[in-house]
Amino acid sequence: MRTRNLIFAVIAALAAAFTAVVLVPPGPAAAHGNVVSPASRNYGCFERWGSDFQNPAMATQDPMCWQAWQADPNAMWNWNGLYREGVAGQHETVIPDGQLCSAGHTESGRYNAMDVTGDWKATSIGNAFTVSLFDGARHGADYIRVYVSKAGYNPVTTALKWSDLQLVTTVPNTPAAQWTRQLSNGVQQDIPVSVSGRSGRALVYTIWQASHSDQSYYFCSDVNFGGTTSPSPSTPTSPSPSTSPSPSTSPSTSTPPVNGSCAGTHTVTSQWSGGYQGEIKILAGSTAIKSWTVTLTYPGASPIAQVWNASLTTNGNSVQATNVSYNGSVAAGATTSFGFLASGSPTTPTVTCAATT
Structure with missing residues (x-):
């Protein structure tokens, strides 16, 4: 009897363990990516305020980021997770007008604040500039499409629609090993873009179709045409606590000499x-x-x-x-x-x- 009870106990324990394993939802992928220059809305908010996100000064200095942090801080901590799965290339069908910057309210609405119209911080650029897309998991790309909003569209007052966009550059199928920069924490594709006769506010909209599965990423970058130089290609500064890419490291000039390693x-x-x-x-x-x-x-x-x-x-x-x-x-x-x-x-x-x- 004792042996039988022991066998039953072992079976019950194994069954419980199996159930626990089956019911645990899968965690996020180790790393994804984002447009780091000109910075997308949520990456820019993380880059500027990630180490000081509860500073009330943000409300007046960077009000659009402030509303985004108040709405859902995870939109910034998980700056590399703004994607949808199973779109099958039907971007304009799946993502409704007015929701392009949140990928159609993806991830249960985590990124909805990216669709809010207002005076988002804009990167000053010239008519020739570079879009830098960081890929922390080395997914590679089936394609990358870069759009620029048409002349006359004002992102400060109007939610983005597909009809507001003009396709300016397409990068074809490119394995991660062939991306522009091979980094210790991922890869980066630096995409040259050229438009003519542009001035004032606009949006750069990037679609990255990752190669590892039907996973589509969507990024809104606020820009101000009229800058004298293009922003130099950038790499990510700090990752979210639960996801991937590496903080940048930069020489320090104010810290005393190190005694030891x-x-x-x-x-x-x-x-x-x-x-x-x-x-x-x-x-x-x-x-x-x-x-x-x-x-x-x-x-x-x-x-x-x-x-x-x-x-x-x-x-x-x-x-x-x-x-x-x-x-x-x-x-x-x-x-x-x-x-x-x-x-x-x-x-x-x-x-x-x-x-x-």
Whole structure:
């Protein structure tokens, strides 16, 4: 009897485990992409405010981003997930007029705020410019189509319709290995675009048909024709906490010299009643590093409740943060960072950094 009961218990446990596995919804893909120059609406909002997204100054300095952050912060954190599946090339049928910037209210409406008309921050460009599309998962492209809104269309006052667009450039089937730039955290296609006689506000609309499946990406980039130079091709700055591409690393001129392989600095970027947001910046020494570990030692229990761009282990008053796959490699003298949300009043920990070179 004991043996039979044991067998039944094992079977029940296996069945429960199987059910749990089956019912767990699949997580997001490791990485997707976006137009990083001229920055799309949600990527631009993340690039400008991702480390300071609760700053009330955004409401007056960047009101369209402010309304987007208030509507759904995940539209910015997941800046590389603005896509639809199963469109089968029928873009104008599947995506209704007025919803082009949200990919037809994709992802249960996460990106709806991208459709809101208003004075979005616009990139100044000339009549010859470059569209830079970042692909963090190296999907490649069946095709990429770049449109520019027609003369007379004003994105500040009018929601975008298909009839407002003019196709100006198409990139044919291009495997990821043939994209313009091969990066450590993905690939980037820099697409030259030329129009004539344009001035004033417009939208650049990009459709990226990824090659790995029927997955279509849609990006609205606000521009102002009349700039003297084109924006230089860009690469992503920081990823969302739950998705992919790598933070850019740039040489630091204000941080003191590093004693050892790396150094870490702690900064409070915003504060509110009952909590605050912080950033830890990692600076590589005179030798490039392959991975890093930052230890934060607090005077009391760790206040950290959420972290992005790092993996966290907490043990009492000590927190150990290690790089994730896309931001471990840092050039000599360059920086990367991770952010966090914490409870209570700001507390400054002791920060130590160790790295492999």
